[in-house]
Amino acid sequence: MKIVFVIGRLADTSGGAERVLRDISEGLVARGHEVTILSHSRSQTPSRHAFSSAVRHHNLYSSKAPLRVTLAVRLQRAFGSTGLPAGSVQKALFRSRLLPFAAKIARFLDEARPDLCVGFMGEGICALALGRGTRPTSALASLHSAPERLFGTLDGKARLTLDALDGYDAVSFPLQEHISGMEESVRQRAIVLPNPVDLGDGTACAQRSPVVAAVGRLVPLKRFDLLLGAWARCVRDGWMLEIHGEGPERPRLEALVRANGLAESVVLAGHTEDVFSVYRRASVLVHPSRFEGFGLVLAEAMGRGVPVVGFADAPGVRSLIRDQVNGLLVAEPGSEAGLAEALTRLMQDAELRARLGADAPATVEAYRLENALDAWESALVSIAGAVQRSGGISPSPRR
Structure with a gap:
């Protein structure tokens, strides 16, 4: 044809x-x-x-x-x-x-x-x-x-x-x-x-770091400012937040990191050519975006056994995240406290992370x-x- x-x-x-x-x-x-x-x-x-x-x-x-x-x-x-x-x-x-x-x-x-x-x-x-x-x-x-x-x-x-x-x-x-x-x-x-979507081989990585990762352009739509506010509320216990991406919001996000005293637990890592290496290391992926046409980074991460967190009112996000199956959905729209609670829960519960990560690849198989x-x-x-x-x-x- x-x-x-x-x-x-x-x-x-x-x-x-x-x-x-x-x-x-x-x-x-x-x-x-x-x-x-x-x-x-x-x-x-x-x-x-x-x-x-x-x-x-x-x-x-x-x-x-x-x-x-x-x-x-x-x-x-x-x-x-x-x-x-x-x-x-x-x-x-x-x-x-x-x-x-x-x-x-x-x-x-x-x-x-x-x-x-x-x-x-x-x-x-x-x-x-x-x-x-x-x-x-x-x-x-x-x-x-x-x-x-x-x-x-x-x-x-x-x-x-x-x-x-x-x-x-x-x-x-x-x-x-x-x-x-x-x-x-x-x-x-x-x-x-x-x-x-490149979903890898569908198996979870055995060795992961205490890292919560976020991937996307540094633009208002992605709401990384909200993420930083939530991170300041989290019980972190040695965990790191890595935000991978570049964009016009970088100066403002850098200022928020300093203002909230987060310099020791937040890395604005910039653009990466190998985003799959981020998924292999990270224990959690967070995606606070207001909406998406299709949450590509969510599917890529879930295909590699990473549990994910997003907002239940976000189009393009709520279709991919199945609450308590492959990740957690925050019910209250745009809530820093709600996002902090979900992240803290995953950081403190290794068994929950393992269960959600193990079930995640099957939920995105249609996109292979x-x-x-x-x-x-x-x-x-x-x-x-x-x-x-x-x-x-x-x-x-x-x-």
């Missing part, structure tokens, strides 16, 4: 969704499918997630943009998406920026005639919808973040993405819980396609690469076959 993935920026990126695209596309090629990726990256720096030569990649970006596109870009840069007039003006500006990309997608589809197209994340979904038009090519819209993050603020990109979904045969999310927050017209075509590929391949073949059998053409996106 000939499959085309369309994504916005791919060069010089290292996000989780881009890694998912790499793993899925590489896996489909290994199973005999022909996969092409169309992107629109101004930078020519390769993606940090290396793709093999078996996956065809075309960067369709051109510096020679039409005047109206240049004006749209300058307006957005000058005022910012939230500073522009609401509604149709924002959407029109974002749409104008995508038109050159969409035109090249249209030409590619006419020449390549793929069996199926996948719009990958918001910009890819919008560009493919515009470029595909009424062509009789089946299409899947693949979303990779929580609806709260995607559509919480209806800026131009969010509005155009919601409109573009109307033109797709199916819409996928990595977790079931994300579907309930969408409109009925989307829910009727929604499917769950698991993100592939081969299992995830089975689900993706089956869905893609089914979508393409259904459209071909009906002879139908999906409706074009609302303008």
